[in-house]
Amino acid sequence: MVRDQLRRAFPENLQENAQLAQYTATRIGGPAEFLLTVHSAGELEGAAERLWELDCEFRLLGSGSNVLVADKGISGVVVLNQAKEVKFEEQRVWAESGASIGSIARRAVEKGLSGLEWAATVPGTIGGAIVGNAGAHGGDTASTLAHAEVIYRQEGRARWDVERLEFGYRTSWLKRNPGEAVVLAGRFVLSQTDPAETRATMEDYVDYRRQTQPTGASIGSMFRNPPGEHAGRLIEAAGLKGERRGEAEISPKHANFFVNHGGASASQVHALIKLAQRRVAEKSGVALELEIELLGDWEVNA
Numbered sequence: 223m224v225r226d227q228l229r230r231a232f233p234e235n236l237q238e239n240a241q242l243a244q245y246t247a248t249r250i251g252g253p254a255e256f257l258l259t260v261h262s263a264g265e266l267e268g269a270a271e272r273l274w275e276l277d278c279e280f281r282l283l284g285s286g287s288n289v290l291v292a293d294k295g296i297s298g299v300v301v302l303n304q305a306k307e308v309k310f311e312e313q314r315v316w317a318e319s320g321a322s323i324g325s326i327a328r329r330a331v332e333k334g335l336s337g338l339e340w341a342a343t344v345p346g347t348i349g350g351a352i353v354g355n356a357g358a359h360g361g362d363t364a365s366t367l368a369h370a371e372v373i374y375r376q377e378g379r380a381r382w383d384v385e386r387l388e389f390g391y392r393t394s395w396l397k398r399n400p401g402e403a404v405v406l407a408g409r410f411v412l413s414q415t416d417p418a419e420t421r422a423t424m425e426d427y428v429d430y431r432r433q434t435q436p437t438g439a440s441i442g443s444m445f446r447n448p449p450g451e452h453a454g455r456l457i458e459a460a461g462l463k464g465e466r467r468g469e470a471e472i473s474p475k476h477a478n479f480f481v482n483h484g485g486a487s488a489s490q491v492h493a494l495i496k497l498a499q500r501r502v503a504e505k506s507g508v509a510l511e512l513e514i515e516l517l518g519d520w521e522v523n524a
């Protein structure tokens with residue numbers, strides 16, 4: 223029934239039982255029951271409206287760099303966002319929500335536009351960055367975002383400013399209300415400086431990351447930093463650097479990064495998550511909270 227409705231509504235861009243591992247930063251994840259790919263903000267808006275009309279729950283997937291998808295996959299519809307148009311206008315940049323924040327940041331740096339240097343090495347889309355208020359090196363998405371164009375289930379299309387988005391540390395209204403609104407695009411206001419300056423700042427950040435973080439397939443920071451602490455330091459103090467489950471490993475370089483050396487399963491990463499939470503609680507009395515999101519059918523395979 224739902225299958226027939228979806229096939230009729232999206233005759234062109236709908237795949238069934240589509241493997242998600244190729245769309246996630248960890249290269250892990252089972253199939254989406256339905257995978258709908260959109261290529262513009264207009265298509266994304268139309269898809270969200272139609273899915274809400276059909277009363278069909280769906281989740282957005284940008285670059286999959288902040289999610290761990292269950293081995294059993296995701297029931298229902300996943301919308302893969304490939305809306306990537308970007309426009310620079312003097313000190314402003316407008317981008318569709320599927321555009322890469324890292325490549326926008328690097329283009330801004332080359333123009334001497336300051337404000338997004340922190341993002342040059344952050345994977346992910348503009349949509350994902352707005353949802354999670356991505357940030358690094360003291361900067362974050364909220365600091366330069368003028369507004370997001372969203373489609374909200376209750377009220378339709380609107381511009382949401384920073385206050386309406388209710389940003390916090392790696393969070394926003396959108397993150398706290400999954401499935402209720404979709405980011406179509408974002409507009410950022412940057413400040414003009416000397417390209418040599420923005421380039422030097424970016425290079426410092428790139429060097430720092432190279433020295434402190436592992437390369438390879440991971441989801442970035444697994445846990446939020448507890449107030450006044452670093453999750454990585456607590457996991458290291460619990461003796462877990464280099465701990466492995468199959469091909470999944472707590473990085474010996476930075477213990478808040480869990481790396482897939484090739485062929486790791488979501489369950490193996492999940493086992494390391496549970497181990498880190500248990501050992502850190504025993505050793506330091508701190509309850510580590512996930513920064514990443516677990517997506518999909520976890521009850522059955524966690």
Ligand SMILES: Cc1cc2nc3c(=O)[nH]c(=O)nc-3n(C[C@H](O)[C@H](O)[C@H](O)COP(=O)(O)OP(=O)(O)OC[C@H]3O[C@@H](n4cnc5c(N)ncnc54)[C@H](O)[C@@H]3O)c2cc1C
Binds near residue numbers: 283288344357
């Ligand atoms: C190696 C590595 C390093 C990282 N370093 C950092 C860092 O320094 N700082 C940092 O903050 N993060 C970091 N991350 C995490 C990640 O890059 C960010 O969280 C990023 O913003 C996620 O974007 P995404 O497109 O991959 O989102 P996804 O992982 O695809 O999605 C994340 C959430 O946002 C929702 N979503 C995505 N797009 C939309 C949309 N258009 N509308 C509504 N909801 C949407 C999804 O449904 C999901 O709930 C790192 C990740 C990796 C792998």
